Amino acid sequence: MNSVSTSLDLATPVPQIRLFCDWLQETRGIDFATYDELYRWSVEDLEGFWRSIWEWDRIQSPTAVSAALSGEAMPDMRWFDGATLNYAQHVFSHVDAAEAAGQPAIVALDERGASETIEWAELRRRAASLALDLRARGIAPGDRVAAYLPNIPAAVVGLLACASLGAVWTLCSPDMGTNAVLDRWRQTQPKALIAVDGVFYAGKALDRSAALAEILAQLPCIETVYLVPSDCAVRTMPDAVDFAAATARDDAAVAGFEPAMLPFDHPLWILYSSGTTGLPKAIVHGHGGVILATAAGRLHFDLGPSYAPNTIGERFHWYSASGWVMWNIQIGGLLSGTTICLFDGSPSGTKTDPDWTRLWDFASRTGVTWFGAGAAFFANCRKAGVEIAGTAGVERIRALGSTGSPLPPDVQRWGTAQFAALGRPDIWWCNVSGGTEIAAAFMAGNPQLSDTPGRLQCRHLGAAVEAWDEHGNPVIEEVGELVCTKPFPSMPLYFWGDNDGSRYRDSYFGEWPGIWRHGDWLTVHEDGSCTISGRSDATINRHGVRMGTAEVYAAVEQLPAVADSMIIDLEDTQGGSKLVMFVVPSEGKVVDGDTRGAIAAAIRTSLSPRFVPDQLIAAPGIPRTLSGKKQELPIKRLFAGWPAARVINADASATPDVLPWYIDQAQAWQRDARSEADVRAEHTS
Numbered sequence: 176m177n178s179v180s181t182s183l184d185l186a187t188p189v190p191q192i193r194l195f196c197d198w199l200q201e202t203r204g205i206d207f208a209t210y211d212e213l214y215r216w217s218v219e220d221l222e223g224f225w226r227s228i229w230e231w232d233r234i235q236s237p238t239a240v241s242a243a244l245s246g247e248a249m250p251d252m253r254w255f256d257g258a259t260l261n262y263a264q265h266v267f268s269h270v271d272a273a274e275a276a277g278q279p280a281i282v283a284l285d286e287r288g289a290s291e292t293i294e295w296a297e298l299r300r301r302a303a304s305l306a307l308d309l310r311a312r313g314i315a316p317g318d319r320v321a322a323y324l325p326n327i328p329a330a331v332v333g334l335l336a337c338a339s340l341g342a343v344w345t346l347c348s349p350d351m352g353t354n355a356v357l358d359r360w361r362q363t364q365p366k367a368l369i370a371v372d373g374v375f376y377a378g379k380a381l382d383r384s385a386a387l388a389e390i391l392a393q394l395p396c397i398e399t400v401y402l403v404p405s406d407c408a409v410r411t412m413p414d415a416v417d418f419a420a421a422t423a424r425d426d427a428a429v430a431g432f433e434p435a436m437l438p439f440d441h442p443l444w445i446l447y448s449s450g451t452t453g454l455p456k457a458i459v460h461g462h463g464g465v466i467l468a469t470a471a472g473r474l475h476f477d478l479g480p481s482y483a484p485n486t487i488g489e490r491f492h493w494y495s496a497s498g499w500v501m502w503n504i505q506i507g508g509l510l511s512g513t514t515i516c517l518f519d520g521s522p523s524g525t526k527t528d529p530d531w532t533r534l535w536d537f538a539s540r541t542g543v544t545w546f547g548a549g550a551a552f553f554a555n556c557r558k559a560g561v562e563i564a565g566t567a568g569v570e571r572i573r574a575l576g577s578t579g580s581p582l583p584p585d586v587q588r589w590g591t592a593q594f595a596a597l598g599r600p601d602i603w604w605c606n607v608s609g610g611t612e613i614a615a616a617f618m619a620g621n622p623q624l625s626d627t628p629g630r631l632q633c634r635h636l637g638a639a640v641e642a643w644d645e646h647g648n649p650v651i652e653e654v655g656e657l658v659c660t661k662p663f664p665s666m667p668l669y670f671w672g673d674n675d676g677s678r679y680r681d682s683y684f685g686e687w688p689g690i691w692r693h694g695d696w697l698t699v700h701e702d703g704s705c706t707i708s709g710r711s712d713a714t715i716n717r718h719g720v721r722m723g724t725a726e727v728y729a730a731v732e733q734l735p736a737v738a739d740s741m742i743i744d745l746e747d748t749q750g751g752s753k754l755v756m757f758v759v760p761s762e763g764k765v766v767d768g769d770t771r772g773a774i775a776a777a778i779r780t781s782l783s784p785r786f787v788p789d790q791l792i793a794a795p796g797i798p799r800t801l802s803g804k805k806q807e808l809p810i811k812r813l814f815a816g817w818p819a820a821r822v823i824n825a826d827a828s829a830t831p832d833v834l835p836w837y838i839d840q841a842q843a844w845q846r847d848a849r850s851e852a853d854v855r856a857e858h859t860s
């Protein structure tokens with residue numbers, strides 16, 4: 176593995192957002208005394224702000240560009256009419272500078288210790304070789320190319336090759352159930368597939384050759400299969416194209432290959448909603464929107480080129496399964512000229528012998544300077560008693576990123592204390608919130624602002640985000656619906672197959688026409704920081720007082736006896752409701768009277784007696800989506816009597832093993848509810 180350059184101390188780089196403001200003053204003659212002033216300009220002068228981002232990030236278009244933004248109202252807006260660009264071309268614009276500085280593009284490691292370092296020129300060569308092979312096999316602009324790959328370099332090469340041609344990338348993780356994969360790809364009808372036939376995860380070899388065969392049998396639209404072979408497969412695929420051979424070409428045609436310059440709104444990739452309560456939405460993002468949003472986002476991530484003197488040796492990692500949008504965000508580091516570090520495997524070792532130091536060891540071995548993961552990862556490290564200082568080399572980390580669910584304040588304080596013990600009391604937390612829908616963030620970080628545990632430091636530049644009450648009025652220091660009142664460039668182009676746009680409009684603009692409703696509860700604080708309180712469709716309403724579930728979890732999951740929890744509010748036919756909490760006890764603990772008392776006390780103290788659960792149920796686990804979010808709404812619907820087949824999709828769940836238990840519990844709940852209703856009816860008569 177390449178050695179890490181340490182020419183400058185990455186603990187104290189000049190923040191990217193400061194460099195941007197200095198550039199604005201030099202080139203535009205505008206100055207901002209505070210972040211709030213900069214933010215207000217970015218959302219009030221969309222034309223000026225997004226043109227400045229275009230120039231600051233050196234986005235190239237060989238064709239003339241008209242207005243940055245045109246159209247009447249969302250979602251019918253157009254960005255940078257006339258512009259032509261390419262995601263892969265923008266990535267490869269960094270090749271010469273990175274090569275001259277000796278900085279790699281990718282550093283990859285798997286849980287068995289196998290490593291690979293790919294230089295920028297080599298990444299470009301592999302992508303060009305594959306692009307030419309795809310083209311020779313009939314892949315044209317607009318054709319979909321599917322990938323069934325984990326978080327490995329082959330997936331990065333595949334994305335860049337497809338982007339180079341104008342083909343549309345659509346990726347599913349091999350840990351997804353076969354039906355979940357088919358639910359997605361039946362909609363998008365890929366013409367080619369890049370796949371593994373097995374994976375190694377949590378200490379086990381997992382054969383995926385049978386699942387792969389089933390996918391191919393169900394999708395006759397796939398004409399070509401590129402195979403990334405593993406040592407985990409039971410059966411072979413003799414008709415598949417060897418992926419290594421397809422990326423090995425090195426001749427004049429490869430050297431002369433240039434990515435196609437495409438319209439700003441040409442489709443880049445298709446991401447999918449969770450699909451836990453219905454057919455997943457096939458969300459299409461464009462080349463230009465992703466490039467532009469990522470350029471603005473790196474100001475908030477404070478992510479600079481690994482070859483720039485200010486950020487020499489920068490290495491960016493965000494732990495993610497390949498089916499989560501954070502995989503795309505991680506790969507987006509290449510757009511900034513930043514080395515990305517990929518880990519393929521379990522972050523916690525095996526189920527029988529869990530080890531939550533795995534990712535910290537990975538970060539140490541690969542020289543990570545910017546370390547991101549889901550909030551649940553940090554919470555589990557705290558619960559497991561991880562001592563980060565016990566892993567030599569992690570002191571190079573200067574920034575910690577968290578998303579997926581709100582990060583509890585006590586977990587953030589724990590992480591800060593861990594790095595303080597390493598002599599890094601200034602560790603910066605970049606908590607972000609956005610989603611698959613925009614492949615970016617609406618709320619994010621800023622290293623120049625104060626860092627309050629449990630909060631997101633600020634609203635994202637260019638994102639006109641507000642918290643609205645039920646009457647559509649913006650509120651401060653109150654929980655409201657997260658809305659975006661003006662266009663943001665990486666909002667979806669459309670949903671694949673949604674020919675009249677009705678599903679797209681209903682999903683985000685149905686509540687307030689022309690206003691994006693995101694589906695989260697948001698509090699915007701007086702100082703500009705923000706708090707996400709959970710999904711607005713899973714809100715608790717107790718006697719007229721609303722509460723996001725995340726606030727309940729923050730109070731409960733700090734208790735030593737509680738490993739995980741989920742709460743649902745179940746309305747009855749009498750106009751009342753019952754608050755039910757499922758609790759997974761910590762190892763060696765049980766849900767007994769002491770645990771129940773501690774949970775009630777924590778909620779009373781932190782929130783209100785209104786939100787103390789009416790019933791506590793010990794559970795074997797908490798159902799989560801593939802991106803790690805608690806499946807509150809499907810479980811609530813299940814307990815409300817909805818058919819399991821309508822609301823539960825095991826193939827789209829990260830925890831399919833616990834779902835049968837919840838189905839049984841819901842059926843018992845419904846039987847008890849019917850018995851109570853019968854008793855009431857008999858008493859009334």
